[in-house]
Amino acid sequence: MSAVEADSVEDQKGNGNTGQSVAEGEVLVEVRNLSKHFPIHKGILNRTVGQVRAVDGISFDLKRGTTVALVGESGCGKTTTGRLVLRLLEPTSGSVRFEGRDLAEISKAELRQLRQRLQIIFQDPFSSLDPRMSTASIVGEGLDIHGIASGDEKIERVAELLEMVGLSRRDLKKFPHQFSGGQRQRIGIARALATNPDVIVCDEAVSALDVSIQAQVLNLLKDLQAELGLTYLFITHDLNVVRYISDEVIVMYLGEMVERAATEELFTNPQHPYTRALLSAVPVVDPDMAGERPRVMLEGDVPSPSNPPSGCRFHTRCPFAVEACASDVPELIEMSPGHVAASCPAYETEGYLNQ
Amino acid sequence: MGEVVLSVTNLKTKFDTRQGTVEAVSDVSFDIAPGETVALVGESGSGKSVTSLSIMHLLESTGFIADGRILFDGRDITSLGERELRDIRGAEISMIFQDPATCLDPVFTVENQLREVLEIHGVSGEKAKARSLELLQLVGMPDPEKRLRSYQHELSGGQRQRVMIAMALALQPKLVIADEPTTALDVTVQAQILELLKTLKKETGAAILFVTHDLGVVAEIADRVVVMYAGQVVEQGTVRDVINDPQHPYTRALLNSMPGKVAALGERLEAIDGTVPSLFDMPTACRFGPRCKQAWERCHVEAPPLFEVTSIRSSRCWLADPDTVAIRSAAGSAAESADEEKAGAES
Numbered sequence: 001m002s003a004v005e006a007d008s009v010e011d012q013k014g015n016g017n018t019g020q021s022v023a024e025g026e027v028l029v030e031v032r033n034l035s036k037h038f039p040i041h042k043g044i045l046n047r048t049v050g051q052v053r054a055v056d057g058i059s060f061d062l063k064r065g066t067t068v069a070l071v072g073e074s075g076c077g078k079t080t081t082g083r084l085v086l087r088l089l090e091p092t093s094g095s096v097r098f099e100g101r102d103l104a105e106i107s108k109a110e111l112r113q114l115r116q117r118l119q120i121i122f123q124d125p126f127s128s129l130d131p132r133m134s135t136a137s138i139v140g141e142g143l144d145i146h147g148i149a150s151g152d153e154k155i156e157r158v159a160e161l162l163e164m165v166g167l168s169r170r171d172l173k174k175f176p177h178q179f180s181g182g183q184r185q186r187i188g189i190a191r192a193l194a195t196n197p198d199v200i201v202c203d204e205a206v207s208a209l210d211v212s213i214q215a216q217v218l219n220l221l222k223d224l225q226a227e228l229g230l231t232y233l234f235i236t237h238d239l240n241v242v243r244y245i246s247d248e249v250i251v252m253y254l255g256e257m258v259e260r261a262a263t264e265e266l267f268t269n270p271q272h273p274y275t276r277a278l279l280s281a282v283p284v285v286d287p288d289m290a291g292e293r294p295r296v297m298l299e300g301d302v303p304s305p306s307n308p309p310s311g312c313r314f315h316t317r318c319p320f321a322v323e324a325c326a327s328d329v330p331e332l333i334e335m336s337p338g339h340v341a342a343s344c345p346a347y348e349t350e351g352y353l354n355q
Numbered sequence: 356m357g358e359v360v361l362s363v364t365n366l367k368t369k370f371d372t373r374q375g376t377v378e379a380v381s382d383v384s385f386d387i388a389p390g391e392t393v394a395l396v397g398e399s400g401s402g403k404s405v406t407s408l409s410i411m412h413l414l415e416s417t418g419f420i421a422d423g424r425i426l427f428d429g430r431d432i433t434s435l436g437e438r439e440l441r442d443i444r445g446a447e448i449s450m451i452f453q454d455p456a457t458c459l460d461p462v463f464t465v466e467n468q469l470r471e472v473l474e475i476h477g478v479s480g481e482k483a484k485a486r487s488l489e490l491l492q493l494v495g496m497p498d499p500e501k502r503l504r505s506y507q508h509e510l511s512g513g514q515r516q517r518v519m520i521a522m523a524l525a526l527q528p529k530l531v532i533a534d535e536p537t538t539a540l541d542v543t544v545q546a547q548i549l550e551l552l553k554t555l556k557k558e559t560g561a562a563i564l565f566v567t568h569d570l571g572v573v574a575e576i577a578d579r580v581v582v583m584y585a586g587q588v589v590e591q592g593t594v595r596d597v598i599n600d601p602q603h604p605y606t607r608a609l610l611n612s613m614p615g616k617v618a619a620l621g622e623r624l625e626a627i628d629g630t631v632p633s634l635f636d637m638p639t640a641c642r643f644g645p646r647c648k649q650a651w652e653r654c655h656v657e658a659p660p661l662f663e664v665t666s667i668r669s670s671r672c673w674l675a676d677p678d679t680v681a682i683r684s685a686a687g688s689a690a691e692s693a694d695e696e697k698a699g700a701e702s
Contacts, residue, residue, distance in 0.1 A: 240615030283571030
């Protein structure tokens with residue numbers, strides 16, 4: 001393995017765009033300069049009058065057995081990124097490679113094959129399960145479609161999956177309305193696991209759940225990862241959940257990556273003004289600290305991605321913005337090994353980085 | 356306990372359903388002092404929203420207050436008629452809801468809607484217009500003159516919630532009931548709105564009943580907390596006491612299942628097994644008993660009353676029973692043997 005690792009390190013040095021970083025585990029999914037612009041249609045002629053730049057030039061790697069979290073507020077493009085990774089959406093530009101193969105270049109049949117290994121868990125356990133299908137058919141559907149198992153074998157496998165997620169084989173014939181929200185989310189997880197996937201995109205998978213149930217599901221996801229070596233792309237707006245579940249965090253703002261670092265590094269040493277504001281806005285369950293801790297309070301709301309601000313997209317809300325921010329497009333710079341942040345004049349301000 | 360603006364005593368709210376009558380709120384009691392922020396905390400199905408809707412008499416047609424008393428400013432408002440209620444709603448008690456997008460009327464401007472509140476309660480003409488502008492300035496709306504002429508679709512989520520708050524404060528109520536007012540907002544906007552509510556509370560002196568599921572928000576904003584589970588109050592106390600030293604096993608488990616607290620320490624989340632009991636199938640003994648890690652036999656046989664731990668602190672748990680406590684401390688490190696505890700509790 002070491003030779004391969006040495007190779008890819010070389011590769012990275014040679015060409016930052018295609019290189020792999022090899023902290024641990026092989027790179028399973030490689031996302032490079034991924035963009036998705038949705039056209040805005042207007043009028044009876046349905047003319048395109050603009051673009052919503054939902055995702056604009058995102059790059060990252062998913063390493064086997066690890067969890068990368070995409071965080072940001074509404075409209076930052078995190079969900080779109082997740083769908084692009086699964087190729088549920090066609091990218092406008094950029095590439096997603098799964099085990100080195102570009103998902104855009106393979107045939108439809110091959111893509112279908114690959115879908116077994118790329119799965120998704122949705123946010124809403126109520127609308128993501130067909131109310132007319134039994135648990136056995138919901139979880140077993142993927143087994144049928146991919147011809148993995150049928151008949152008794154299928155039922156046996158589904159029962160096994162249900163037990164794996166903490167339900168029982170008695171639930172096989174039940175329908176979604178007979179389950180609580182947390183149990184439905186377990187069914188959603190069993191469905192995602194059915195085809196033995198490598199990568200699971202968890203799109204706000206615990207956001208709709210009560211905190212005590214959320215804890216059950218988060219623990220389950222962690223256990224399954226340890227057991228099956230799963231790779232998660234965890235999409236959420238909840239920074240507390242991120243800190244608990246992920247190894248690496250990518251902070252997005254209006255379709256762009258603002259900062260990327262290992263989880264504890266990001267939480268203890270955030271660099272970009274937006275990351276700092278986001279972290280300081282999270283309510284802390286500590287009445288002694290409330291109101292005491294320094295807060296970066298942002299003004300206004302997130303601007304519309306159909307008309308993102310020029311230059312640094314965050315400059316309209318940034319407490320540190322200077323004139324140049326409205327015109328200079330920031331680049332990603334490596335602040336320390338593995339910690340990347342969008343360049344910002346605030347870093348030059350005396351004392352900023354030591355705060 | 357000094358002055359009280361709202362006093363809820365033994366409130367019971369029931370709903371008629373096709374399967375029979377269910378009790379969504381059982382024996383809920385709490386007080387709010389003038390200028391105080393009290394958080395009503397609980398997960399879905401805990402009865403926190405039904406409690407707040409009962410106070411305002413805004414229950415669905417199948418719901419009704421079956422028992423108990425609600426005193427507002429010394430007046431019994433438990434069974435007021437619709438006309439008397441109309442004088443109180445908005446003017447003396449007002450409400451902010453979770454989703455400002457569905458609460459504002461899409462075909463009227465912000466000014467129309469603010470003036471409507473004022474005009475119904477007797478402020479009209481130029482005065483109403485001036486007051487509308489003043490209110491938008493009060494809630495920190497950027498560019499308030501222009502926003503008066505805006506429709507709700509032209510506003511962002513945070514701005515809509517500011518309009519809702521302006522409407523709630525229009526007639527200087529003594530009590531504002533805020534039902535999950537920041538839940539639908541992004542976290543940076545939530546921080547703005549919480550900050551705004553804190554400032555406004557200082558400026559207007561209104562008491563706030565803050566209904567939420569988020570203990571983080573509670574720690575930021577509240578003076579006192581009322582924790583609800585399955586339609587009952589399980590714990591009450593100051594924010595500091597309840598969060599730093601929870602007395603009820605449910606409160607403790609809820610705090611330990613929050614990822615923010617344990618993530619930094621690299622520990623595992625303490626999930627609460629099982630789910631909230633259904634209203635149709637409520638345990639007759641302790642309602643949290645079936646999910647409680649500290650439960651012993653007595654918990655599955657007899658329902659615990661709300662024990663007063665101190666004059667401002669209470670917990671609905673046999674562990675808070677003074678008799679249990681005495682026996683437990685006598686037994687030294689206690690709590691290990693369930694039999695011992697049971698024997699102690701019964702003697």
